[in-house]
Amino acid sequence: MECRDDLGSILPFLPLILRSSDVFWPPAVVEALKSLSKGPLHSNVNSGHLFALAIADLRNSLGFSSLYPSVSLGFSLFFDDLMSSDEADKWFGEVVPRLADLLLRLPALLETHYQNAGIFNGMVTGLRLLDSQQSGIVFLSQELIAALLVCALFCLFPSTNRGAKHLPPINFDNLFACLYEWDDTSQEDKIKCIVHYFEKVCSDMPMGNVSFERKVLPLENSPSNIFYPEADFWRKSHVSLCQLEVRTTGLIEDQSTEALEVDFANKYIGGGALSRGCVQEEIRFMINPELIISMLFLPSMADNEAIEIVGTERFSNYTGYASSFCFSGDYMDPKNIDKMGRRKTRIIAIDALCRPGNRQYKLEYLLRETNKAFCGFFYQTKVEQYQTLFKENRFLRAEPMNNISSEEYPDDYGEIGIVTGNWGCGAFGGDPEVKAVIQWLAASQALRPFILYHTFNLEVLQKLERVVQWILSHKWTVGELWNILVDYSTRRLKGETNVGLFNWLIPSLYNDDDNDPMVLDASRIT
Numbered sequence: 001m002e003c004r005d006d007l008g009s010i011l012p013f014l015p016l017i018l019r020s021s022d023v024f025w026p027p028a029v030v031e032a033l034k035s036l037s038k039g040p041l042h043s044n045v046n047s048g049h050l051f052a053l054a055i056a057d058l059r060n061s062l063g064f065s066s067l068y069p070s071v072s073l074g075f076s077l078f079f080d081d082l083m084s085s086d087e088a089d090k091w092f093g094e095v096v097p098r099l100a101d102l103l104l105r106l107p108a109l110l111e112t113h114y115q116n117a118g119i120f121n122g123m124v125t126g127l128r129l130l131d132s133q134q135s136g137i138v139f140l141s142q143e144l145i146a147a148l149l150v151c152a153l154f155c156l157f158p159s160t161n162r163g164a165k166h167l168p169p170i171n172f173d174n175l176f177a178c179l180y181e182w183d184d185t186s187q188e189d190k191i192k193c194i195v196h197y198f199e200k201v202c203s204d205m206p207m208g209n210v211s212f213e214r215k216v217l218p219l220e221n222s223p224s225n226i227f228y229p230e231a232d233f234w235r236k237s238h239v240s241l242c243q244l245e246v247r248t249t250g251l252i253e254d255q256s257t258e259a260l261e262v263d264f265a266n267k268y269i270g271g272g273a274l275s276r277g278c279v280q281e282e283i284r285f286m287i288n289p290e291l292i293i294s295m296l297f298l299p300s301m302a303d304n305e306a307i308e309i310v311g312t313e314r315f316s317n318y319t320g321y322a323s324s325f326c327f328s329g330d331y332m333d334p335k336n337i338d339k340m341g342r343r344k345t346r347i348i349a350i351d352a353l354c355r356p357g358n359r360q361y362k363l364e365y366l367l368r369e370t371n372k373a374f375c376g377f378f379y380q381t382k383v384e385q386y387q388t389l390f391k392e393n394r395f396l397r398a399e400p401m402n403n404i405s406s407e408e409y410p411d412d413y414g415e416i417g418i419v420t421g422n423w424g425c426g427a428f429g430g431d432p433e434v435k436a437v438i439q440w441l442a443a444s445q446a447l448r449p450f451i452l453y454h455t456f457n458l459e460v461l462q463k464l465e466r467v468v469q470w471i472l473s474h475k476w477t478v479g480e481l482w483n484i485l486v487d488y489s490t491r492r493l494k495g496e497t498n499v500g501l502f503n504w505l506i507p508s509l510y511n512d513d514d515n516d517p518m519v520l521d522a523s524r525i526t
């Protein structure tokens with residue numbers, strides 16, 4: 001098998017064994033999967049209860065512990081009680097046998113994968129651990145992703161060594177245990193999305209590719225020439241602010257044109273997707289389940305890192321949010337395909353500070369958040385322009401960056417904007433006005449053409465559009481807006497003000513007199 005080093009880094013996290021240079025399932029697993037693949041008349045697996053037993057047997061053959069009782073009970077609850085008997089017949093009669101077939105083919109799919117890896121623009125693209133502080137990209141076919149996801153459904157990934165590597169759990173055991181323990185309709189609907197995905201890929205396997213990239217803004221001692229900016233860099237930036245369009249309705253994932261769609265991520269990508277979570281990130285992972293496989297090989301993000309995933313397909317439609325989340329049937333993904341076989345759906349995972357409280361107004365944390373967003377938003381096609389900007393601020397070093405990019409040249413040039421919303425403002429407790437400005441600064445500095453900002457009708461952002469229009473009409477730079485943000489935040493931290501950023505910024509709005517022209521207190525521009 002090619003790319004032994006890549007395989008070597010991921011092998012401890014796969015259930016396969018390596019013999020000479022090829023990977024295999026242990027013989028007992030092959031026998032059990034073959035039996036499953038012949039259907040319930042042969043395998044006898046025709047219920048959730050028996051499915052859990054079959055999984056426990058497979059795990060036993062791999063030397064893993066048996067499933068917790070809640071996991072088995074979760075499988076029974078879903079497939080025997082919640083699923084209609086017609087659907088269960090189809091699941092056990094048609095889908096499970098095909099899933100078993102796909103799992104049997106996992107070694108061969110990996111073999112083909114490593115043979116093809118590393119042929120795009122000279123980039124290394126093989127499946128490997130994309131470890132912290134190492135920028136890099138992995139290209140996987142949708143078929144290989146499907147096989148790996150079946151492995152997760154069957155709870156066959158080894159779990160013991162993941163925590164030490166800062167990798168989140170990847171098996172679906174907890175997803176089912178939470179269903180049993182919490183008996184929550186949103187949890188049931190999350191599993192419906194996953195089941196729908198498996199049904200769909202089994203009847204018509206998608207043949208595209210997906211790329212997963214760890215983006216790193218190197219810390220100062222790196223040989224790269226763009227690195228983690230300091231406050232001074234933002235303070236002095238002369239870059240113009242980009243367009244910012246406000247939408248009060250609509251959802252990020254419904255974006256029909258190509259843009260970078262922000263995943264309000266946990267530093268462990270996927271957050272609570274495979275446990276009880278059901279907010280923005282987790283919902284995205286349920287409707288685009290191929291995202292889940294990022295959790296297999298991407299350890300948690302540091303402050304100077306982001307993860308960009310291009311090409312996942314959306315399979316499910318839904319309504320609601322959190323406890324009201326509801327699977328609402330099939331979704332035919334209309335997105336175009338790029339020349340690497342990826343759907344033009346770009347998702348950028350950036351993790352905001354979690355429950356920062358007043359800390360979020362400290363310079364150190366403003367910088368952390370702005371740099372985090374910048375790390376997510378910068379793109380390779382603009383690297384020369386960034387170099388010039390960094391040079392102005394004396395941050396430039398000589399060598400060019402490595403060619404690691406999930407973005408395509410040259411048609412993307414200048415086209416790809418950011419679609420986002422109230423990043424880190426729900427459960428994470430960020431200040432929505434401050435977070436909107438931070439994302440605007442980061443997108444502008446990354447030379448993105450626009451931000452489409454979904455407010456989800458949040459009341460405190462009602463003035464966002466007017467504030468943005470005012471600032472744009474006065475042609476502020478990134479540096480000017482940064483300085484205002486820092487000034488406000490310093491006062492907020494000291495308790496000198498407790499009004500929101502926009503009201504502080506524009507006293508006439510604070511007076512709430514809509515007939516007044518918007519007058520900005522010029523003395524506040526320092």
Ligand SMILES: *[C@@H]1O[C@H](CO)[C@@H](O)[C@H](O)[C@H]1NC(C)=O
Pocket residue numbers: 317318319328330331332
């Ligand atoms: C998704 O569901 C929404 C709400 O039920 C509906 O309006 C929309 O047409 C659906 N979209 C697709 C592609 O099925």
Ligand SMILES: *[C@@H]1O[C@H](CO)[C@@H](O)[C@H](O)[C@H]1NC(C)=O
Pocket residue numbers: 116117139141207208209339340341342
């Ligand atoms: C997906 O990537 C492989 C290389 O890994 C390439 O050979 C194949 O053509 C790509 N698929 C599509 C649909 O472009």
Ligand SMILES: *[C@@H]1O[C@H](CO)[C@@H](O)[C@H](O)[C@H]1NC(C)=O
Pocket residue numbers: 121122402403
């Ligand atoms: C980077 O990309 C450019 C243009 O595509 C190419 O000429 C150059 O050889 C690449 N450099 C590396 C290190 O791969």
